[in-house]
Amino acid sequence: MHNNLKKIGSELNPNVSVDCVIFGFDLEKLTVLVIDRGEISAEKGPRLALPGNLIYDNENLDQAASRVLEELTGLKDIYLEQVGAFGDPFRIHKESDREWLKSIRAQPDARVITVAYFSLVKIEDYLPHASSFAKNAGWAPVNEISELAFDHFEILQAAKDKLKQKIKIQPIGFNLLPEKFTLSQLHRLYESILDKPLDKRNFRRKIQKLNILSNLKEKQRGVPHKPSSLYEFNEEKYQELTQMGFDNFGF
């Protein structure tokens, strides 16, 4: 099938980039990893931007997104999902963007299409201040972001929508939680993503009925209140469910 491959160097493709919306959950609210472009004049627009980079000609889109994610956080094998392609003609066009563009190795007058991904990360796995990677990256609460550089705010919005939609169908939320978590944490996570309150008892009933959680015989320790049971996501039980035609959490 793949005969006659052309030999081409691993060059950056000046026309296609990937941007990553990296979600985290601080056990209270949904957060996203943003990069501070530093002190810039008002002309340059918002300081904060999503991590992203041009793609290499010898990697596919998913690989490029993984690479960007790993370059920034050092994390591998992370849940990644494509959001879609973005790009008005000449969306990068300000003289004042030149410096920034140079830093991501794009040509200022190039037309760049960007393919956006969202990823779900256990926030404990990436503590920016402890990391040797980009000191200028940090977690920001999603709901407190009101603007981002370039078209990144639009991309963030699309990523939130996609996540919201996806979590109604597949149990991907566990990627944002520690291995062992409480039902209350899961409950807050769903409320954060769906952006609406869910009745506590009804939520617990619904989740428990699905039977995709293992109740570890272990409790929280050191909390100044009644300690909660800890649970683990059970992949096998979830597979059974899907094989029975399950495809909707009903939120």
Place this chain on the structure above:
Amino acid sequence: MHNNLKKIGSELNPNVSVDCVIFGFDLEKLTVLVIDRGEISAEKGPRLALPGNLIYDNENLDQAASRVLEELTGLKDIYLEQVGAFGDPFRIHKESDREWLKSIRAQPDARVITVAYFSLVKIEDYLPHASSFAKNAGWAPVNEISELAFDHFEILQAAKDKLKQKIKIQPIGFNLLPEKFTLSQLHRLYESILDKPLDKRNFRRKIQKLNILSNLKEKQRGVPHKPSSLYEFNEEKYQELTQMGFDNFGF
């Protein structure tokens, strides 16, 4: 905001294309518009492909998709939705593809990212044989397609999935039906897209309860059985529904 625009000609961008999955519905089953690349040696892979083309540097992605759709069918203002971006490195690599590539004006050794769209067309609005456009395009039943050129089969699959998902949430199916249609036709349409049988009475009850159809005081004529009432999709009533928080058909 948009100062300092670069002046750039309306050149084709050799790195980015759009492909369109144009769905139709022949009142029996879901169909898709495919292009016959003509007699080619077995080496060249499947004859059938999705319509697509490179994008111009002065149009955005949505515009490019509209253009491709219009160039092929002559139709404007058609429902279009992005499916996502596709593209392995060097996915176009066969010597035998050169001729075809020339015809779509791509360079044989270029790396092409393709952004896929799906669109919904009233099949009656585009009858290939009556059209002066591409004589080599035609409607093919979606379920009878087992292979397509390039990565188009994968794209078709993704488009079907997206359509299936989307129709559970928004009443976009009407774009595939004539202005006036019967409940049975709508029923068959949903079964085709969701790819599963739906109980007739339950389907009708569910649709009617939503109250987004206007029952025209008009019946089918000339059918060899009891004639059906004709209905029209009522956009205003649907808007009311959404404003009341409706976002799920529950299929």
Place this chain on the structure above:
DNA sequence: AGTCTTTGTGTCATTTTTACACTTTCCAAA
């Protein structure tokens, strides 16, 4: 011992879903 904070639990009324079969209406052919 008392206070604070969060966990964890059940019921009832309403709504939604599912499964299921027969009569009506028109056309066409005998």
Place this chain on the structure above:
DNA sequence: TTTGGAAAGTGTAAAAATGACACAAAGACT
């Protein structure tokens, strides 16, 4: 004109899911 074929159209009952709602239990801290 009668008859047969073919799809339209309609109701009900049982089961399941949803939504609303309040208080006791467990541990930490003072």
